[in-house]
Amino acid sequence: MSVQPPLRPRTGASVSARSIRGGPRLPWLRVLVVLASLLTPLAAAQAPATGGTVASRDGLLVVAGATGRTGVHVVEHALRKGYQVRVLARRPEAARERFGNRVQIVAADVRDAATLGPALAGATWVIASLGSSQGRDPTYVPDEVEYQGTRRLVEAAKAAGVRHFVMITAMGVTQPDHPLNRASRNVLLWKALGENTLRFSGLDYTIVRPGALLDGPGGERLTVSQGDQFRDWERPRNEFPAIDRADLALVTVEALGRPPLRARTFEVTSERVRGAVDWDALFAGLKPDRGPPAPRPAAMAPPR
Numbered sequence: 001m002s003v004q005p006p007l008r009p010r011t012g013a014s015v016s017a018r019s020i021r022g023g024p025r026l027p028w029l030r031v032l033v034v035l036a037s038l039l040t041p042l043a044a045a046q047a048p049a050t051g052g053t054v055a056s057r058d059g060l061l062v063v064a065g066a067t068g069r070t071g072v073h074v075v076e077h078a079l080r081k082g083y084q085v086r087v088l089a090r091r092p093e094a095a096r097e098r099f100g101n102r103v104q105i106v107a108a109d110v111r112d113a114a115t116l117g118p119a120l121a122g123a124t125w126v127i128a129s130l131g132s133s134q135g136r137d138p139t140y141v142p143d144e145v146e147y148q149g150t151r152r153l154v155e156a157a158k159a160a161g162v163r164h165f166v167m168i169t170a171m172g173v174t175q176p177d178h179p180l181n182r183a184s185r186n187v188l189l190w191k192a193l194g195e196n197t198l199r200f201s202g203l204d205y206t207i208v209r210p211g212a213l214l215d216g217p218g219g220e221r222l223t224v225s226q227g228d229q230f231r232d233w234e235r236p237r238n239e240f241p242a243i244d245r246a247d248l249a250l251v252t253v254e255a256l257g258r259p260p261l262r263a264r265t266f267e268v269t270s271e272r273v274r275g276a277v278d279w280d281a282l283f284a285g286l287k288p289d290r291g292p293p294a295p296r297p298a299a300m301a302p303p304r
């Protein structure tokens with residue numbers, strides 16, 4: 001498997017795929033410092049956002065990971081909002097069974113770049129809710145999906161001229177000592193490198209890092225934060241910051257085309273009480289990520 005050259009953030013340090021493939025013998029501190037620095041909000045580095053309006057629901061939304069537990073909610077909410085949806089599925093028959101004829105379905109696997117060009121052709125928006133699974137996949141290699149797969153998807157999106165790419169990752173991706181890295185072959189660090197491929201792609205993007213995912217009905221009040229600060233992963237899982245997958249899906253769809261979310265990375269959790277969400281208020285005040293991309297205000301401008 002080929003290894004991409006390290007991405008170089010503005011700090012001049014580097015994060016290398018090779019450095020995390022080996023597991024726990026790694027230079028964690030270096031990786032941690034570099035990743036943390038990437039995520040430091042730097043408001044002055046970016047063009048100001050242009051208000052809280054949604055750009056447009058015109059155009060085709062491609063959902064990757066649509067057959068997943070969050071992805072199905074993403075598709076259903078996008079359809080309710082009036083988006084035209086194409087599902088990228090490695091099991092098209094499962095997608096057809098779930099969504100019927102309400103969506104386009106394209107067979108594609110992010111481990112196979114050749115499948116992604118056709119899947120992304122003509123796309124305006126992308127939501128990626130991909131996740132590798134140790135339980136489902138006996139040949140589990142998280143970097144093939146979380147990093148290389150994301151990189152391939154981002155490249156295909158770029159080639160297709162996508163206007164906004166919204167990606168789900170996870171709280172804790174900047175934390176090498178997170179228990180999930182020990183348990184699942186550094187899966188969070190591979191997700192972090194996947195984030196970087198999007199962050200440095202030149203695409204307009206938003207990265208959403210949920211807390212622990214639950215299968216409740218949603219409809220709860222939400223909180224956002226930045227900087228991946230929560231670190232108390234040794235507490236019982238039922239005490240983790242969490243969010244229902246149904247609510248996470250709303251966040252990704254509501255994020256589409258919002259200029260104030262351009263080049264933003266944020267964590268999202270539920271307050272565990274039911275309540276309506278004021279999306280403009282929720283997203284107000286999020287700071288842009290440090291570093292590229294250059295401002296592209298026209299691409300996400302609201303309709304005239």
Ligand SMILES: NC(=O)c1ccc[n+]([C@@H]2O[C@H](COP(=O)([O-])OP(=O)(O)OC[C@H]3O[C@@H](n4cnc5c(N)ncnc54)[C@H](OP(=O)(O)O)[C@@H]3O)[C@@H](O)[C@H]2O)c1
Pocket residue numbers: 064065066067068069070071088089090091108109110111129130131132133136145149168169170171210211212213214245
């Ligand atoms: N579980 C948690 O508590 C938690 C917490 C924070 C963040 N997250 C992250 O949140 C995201 C959504 O989680 P989830 O539980 O909803 O995910 P999920 O149910 O595991 O769904 C993952 C999706 O990715 C697809 N996929 C996997 N490998 C693929 C490949 N090679 N090519 C194309 N599609 C592929 C799966 O397709 P198939 O249906 O064909 O398998 C499925 O549709 C994931 O990134 C996850 O890591 C999870």
